[in-house]
Amino acid sequence: MFKVLVTENIHEAGVALFSAAPDVKLEQKVGLSRAELLEAVADVDALVTRSGTPLDGEILDHARSLRVVGRAGVGVDNIDLAEASRRGVVVINAPTGNTLAATEQTLALMLALVRRLPQAHASLTAGQWRRKDFMGRQLHGKKLLVVGLGRIGSQVSIRARAFGMDVSAYDPYIAPARAEKLGVALLDDLQGALSLADVVTIHVPLTDETRGMIGLRELKSMKAGAYFINCARGGLVDEEALAALLREGRLAGAAFDAFSVEPPTADHPLLAPDLRDRVVLTPHIGANTQEAQSAVAEIAATNVLAALRGEPYEHAVNLPFMESLLTGRKRRYLSLARKLGILAANLLSGAPRQVTVTLRGSLFSDEDERVRFELPYRYSPYTVSFLKGFFEVHQGPEVNYMSAPLLAEDRGLSVDEAKGEATTYNNLIEVRVSDGDGDVSMSATVTEEGKQRVVGLNGYWIDLVPEGRLFLFSNHDRPGVIGKVGTMLGEARVNIANFALGRRNGSGLALGALQIDHDVPVDVLERFRADPDVLWAETVVFAEGI
Numbered sequence: 001m002f003k004v005l006v007t008e009n010i011h012e013a014g015v016a017l018f019s020a021a022p023d024v025k026l027e028q029k030v031g032l033s034r035a036e037l038l039e040a041v042a043d044v045d046a047l048v049t050r051s052g053t054p055l056d057g058e059i060l061d062h063a064r065s066l067r068v069v070g071r072a073g074v075g076v077d078n079i080d081l082a083e084a085s086r087r088g089v090v091v092i093n094a095p096t097g098n099t100l101a102a103t104e105q106t107l108a109l110m111l112a113l114v115r116r117l118p119q120a121h122a123s124l125t126a127g128q129w130r131r132k133d134f135m136g137r138q139l140h141g142k143k144l145l146v147v148g149l150g151r152i153g154s155q156v157s158i159r160a161r162a163f164g165m166d167v168s169a170y171d172p173y174i175a176p177a178r179a180e181k182l183g184v185a186l187l188d189d190l191q192g193a194l195s196l197a198d199v200v201t202i203h204v205p206l207t208d209e210t211r212g213m214i215g216l217r218e219l220k221s222m223k224a225g226a227y228f229i230n231c232a233r234g235g236l237v238d239e240e241a242l243a244a245l246l247r248e249g250r251l252a253g254a255a256f257d258a259f260s261v262e263p264p265t266a267d268h269p270l271l272a273p274d275l276r277d278r279v280v281l282t283p284h285i286g287a288n289t290q291e292a293q294s295a296v297a298e299i300a301a302t303n304v305l306a307a308l309r310g311e312p313y314e315h316a317v318n319l320p321f322m323e324s325l326l327t328g329r330k331r332r333y334l335s336l337a338r339k340l341g342i343l344a345a346n347l348l349s350g351a352p353r354q355v356t357v358t359l360r361g362s363l364f365s366d367e368d369e370r371v372r373f374e375l376p377y378r379y380s381p382y383t384v385s386f387l388k389g390f391f392e393v394h395q396g397p398e399v400n401y402m403s404a405p406l407l408a409e410d411r412g413l414s415v416d417e418a419k420g421e422a423t424t425y426n427n428l429i430e431v432r433v434s435d436g437d438g439d440v441s442m443s444a445t446v447t448e449e450g451k452q453r454v455v456g457l458n459g460y461w462i463d464l465v466p467e468g469r470l471f472l473f474s475n476h477d478r479p480g481v482i483g484k485v486g487t488m489l490g491e492a493r494v495n496i497a498n499f500a501l502g503r504r505n506g507s508g509l510a511l512g513a514l515q516i517d518h519d520v521p522v523d524v525l526e527r528f529r530a531d532p533d534v535l536w537a538e539t540v541v542f543a544e545g546i
């Protein structure tokens, strides 16, 4: 039975899916204090939230059984993604469900702002009839700047163009072709773009990069008499600076649906009584339509249930890739990369400083492995899998695909990736990892029959099956060493299943790799290491099922 806790009001469409699930025990507790939330999360498998439940490290610490967080909406800035990832908690959002609701709210705010509808309404309902006081501006022919041309920004652009607006956008992360298709001019300089627009609307997520991206400098770059709309997130815009520019009359008006503190306190700069004529403010209701709420709740519930049940699901925001979407062949390489990580962690003597993963061959050239993890962890699945294997040797099996890139970051391990042409093998993964003093290099492939092979180790060509228990050593290439290995293992009653040797011509050194059926006793290993012909020796164990 999965215990699912819903901490906010989500639409009945989502609640019904949980209630109907025979394997779910549903609890809905809305408006919990922090102390109550800490207690309530203790034994839940999944949490479902909207934007009002902050999920930070402390709460995640209390949620010991938590595996999935479902966010019935888009923005996940209320969830500490890194902390969730470190604990192996998958965060799933519902990015498509409320796009049109937020779009329509933006247009509603824009119209309300330029025609001063809330002020006119308030005046009329107060018994006044002041037609000449409510002289507005028309949108037709005006320049609109859309900051963030994603789902909502695109839909806003389409509608603004239908109003006869001249639309441009600032979004360094989208393809120019996309803007072109929308009939939107893509500008690459934010300050310059701001200076041209009559109306600016922002639709970016709140991230470390975007926090405060519209500060005093940016607001001052805006055209005199322009309008600013924020139907995205508080924290993107310096509200204090905006209020000051509105007060000076430099900007004509601002409409906000989201605030840096929600609900905003009475002394919030945009709530100042002298600005009431110039602002339109709504209490974060951009996604509040029946249709959007029903859609996001259903999307979130469906995917949370699938994730709990181990079935394929969509919209995980902190998973570097979906293993189930990779082909069988790619999954063989994924597991091979993890084994290279295990091998490297056993062979490297110091703390890792730098790793380079090079993928060679056509298997790695397509784009279906697009990494969706938050910046700066946009690594290929194979790099992530290598890191997982590497860290699990010393950190234990709880290291997962989400936490592995974070562990690299935490430990100051610099990760580089490269792609290249294949040569001897159709596809090949090469890894070099260094600890500052020395390094370990490996290359590995999967044969046509699907067999994994390590074909290069520290510059030696070798043919090593990375399975079960391995005994690896490097030695002076002199007669008698192989005999000593056989005698030593025989005396310790360790059976040899496979024996691979590599030589580097002219080096006078050789490398041996044996597959063995049992562990080598520690004293036997130490005696072998002490042999003057032996440079180093290690045993490596690959758990079954990797």
Ligand SMILES: NC(=O)C1=CN([C@@H]2O[C@H](COP(=O)(O)OP(=O)(O)OC[C@H]3O[C@@H](n4cnc5c(N)ncnc54)[C@H](O)[C@@H]3O)[C@@H](O)[C@H]2O)C=CC1
Pocket: 074, 075, 076, 095, 098, 099, 102, 147, 148, 149, 150, 151, 152, 153, 170, 171, 172, 173, 174, 203, 204, 205, 206, 209, 210, 213, 231, 232, 233, 257, 258, 284, 285, 286, 287, 288
């Ligand atoms: N007021 C409300 O109730 C709602 C607010 N939102 C907010 O709107 C945001 C946008 O939602 P979607 O359009 O669905 O997201 P999206 O992910 O489709 O679009 C975001 C766009 O911002 C761009 N971007 C990221 N960093 C940028 C930067 N530094 N400068 C310029 N562009 C940048 C991205 O490239 C992307 O194209 C959400 O993250 C959420 O915070 C979403 C739904 C409802």
Ligand SMILES: O=C(O)CCC(=O)C(=O)O
Pocket: 050, 051, 052, 072, 073, 074, 075, 076, 098, 284, 286, 287
């Ligand atoms: O879910 C909410 O409470 C608001 C919607 C929103 O801001 C979002 O989806 O990012």
